[in-house]
Amino acid sequence: MKAFTVSKAVTALMLAGLVLLPLYSQLSGNIFILTLLTRIVILALAAASLNLIMGFGGMMSFGHAAYLGIGGYAVGMLAQEGIGSGFIQFPVALAASAIYGLVIGALSLRTRGVYFIMITLAFAQMAYYVASGLARYGGDDGLTVYKRSDFSGLIDLGNRTQFYYLCLACLFGVIFLIWRIVNSRFGLVVQGLRSNEQRMQAIGFPAKRYQLVCFVISGTMCGLAGALLANNTDFVSPAMMYWTRSGDLMVMVILGGMGTLFGPVMGAVVFLLLEEFLSQITEYWALIMGPLLLLIVLFGRGGIMGMLGRAGRG
């Protein structure tokens, strides 16, 4: 295998961009780039977490946006109740996501295939309705987060640049974690289950237990993205976990390349830049985006990473 490939070069370029562009934005005073990049990095984190179960674990969750909402609402609700410390908000956000993942996973993993897709979707929709019913926390209209999480001077989330680099650090941390998980014994078992559950079970691995743990880890990671997202928009609403958001995350993963480490990041970057670009051309950007998705599914197998890999082989 060659040490230098096209996909590696493009990935390195993208990562360098993510690290360096905020400096450019700072120098040129172009705040818009920084805002856009922060959104991209947070959703890339969510997409990467989805990729852990979808790409490596073969569990097609169509309800991942629920964790964004749960993480976000944990921050929003605690802030509303006067608990502004990030040292409380973030652990609560992660714990709430983990518990939700444990319950939903234990139920959903009783099924497989299309059932699994539909059930994760339905449960996420349930979370959406529950949030809409929370009259104390704004119900349908959502909840404004008046004060960002307070890390007692350690890092100031109100500072755009500091907040961006916190998000980026979280993204890199999560990707590192996923890399370690995927290459661990646990990760190998989960990937084995994706390929052939029956054989793995016959060898003696408790299939569902491994998958459930993986499901919970992924959900917890996505809860982190939710907590960051609430801080980014200063607002949480049921729309955060509307099912089209879950669809967007799935598209990012597939667009970038399922089961690759940096594919979801690539997917998030391309998807959100495309959305931004198209929405500047026309108000009806989804009119182009929709058929584009159809074409990508029909002709672009393996996502961007797959295409780059093929280009690299010539």
Added chain:
Amino acid sequence: MLLVVEQFLNGLQFGLLLFLLAAGLTLVFGIMDFVNLAHGSLYMMGAYFAATFAAWTGSFLLGALLALGATLVLGIVLEMSALRHLYGRDHLDHVLATFGLILFFNEAVRLIWGPAGLALPLPAWLTVPVPILPGIHYPAYRLAIIAVALLVALLLYLGVMRTRIGMLIRAGASNREMIGALGINIKLLYTLVFGLGAALAGLAGLMQAPILTVQIGMGENILILAFVIIVIGGIGSIRGAFLAAIFVGMIDTLGRAFLPNLLRQVLSGAAASTAAPALSSMLIYLLMAIVLVVRPEGLFPANRR
């Protein structure tokens, strides 16, 4: 008493409507092994077509008939132009491609009809209350929905169980390759089934249109309910879809109507009025969770292979 009967009928009517939607979805899945998220878009298109055609022709019935034809054609065009190339692919590909279609349809509707919703007014003869029991009146239109949906369900049953095409459909559901080997034109059969599913979704949409406003995204929430029904009933089973749809329609309607009062007797007033809306919208999902725990394959799995 009055309220109970009324809500019971509302539940039945909603359940039957859900059945029309779920039947198309489960047929398409059972036979083509195709997951169609855009089914809700066809439901929405049915409503928009009906509102438009009814305004053009000035007749509700004529508008409804034209809309039914239009969704049938739309379904067939969709199948022939794009979706047939996805059969045999991974389910994930289906989900993504049809997710793209939803984006497209929502935006196309916004472009053509504008972001504001439409209204589909009923003709005078459908708005009169009909006495069903001594002292109890029920809107004629809702009764009409129940009648039409029951008739369609019966026709669907007879069509699938008693006709030659129905036989082919059942054969296709149990073994796709085999009926192809026996010289049946599967492509045509698939297109036909997809068109039928589209028309059923359109019918549900246009019948629901006068009750709710016709708006963008109206098909999405109800599509998820249809998924819940399919999961409860067992994928590919029309009988399961029918029973589960009525069940879900009843529970959802009755839950929303009576749960707040029930809760008020257990909890304090304030706590009850906070918990009730959230809990009543959770009810059917809880039901689904219970079914999954007891029977992961659904209550009436279609074909055990």
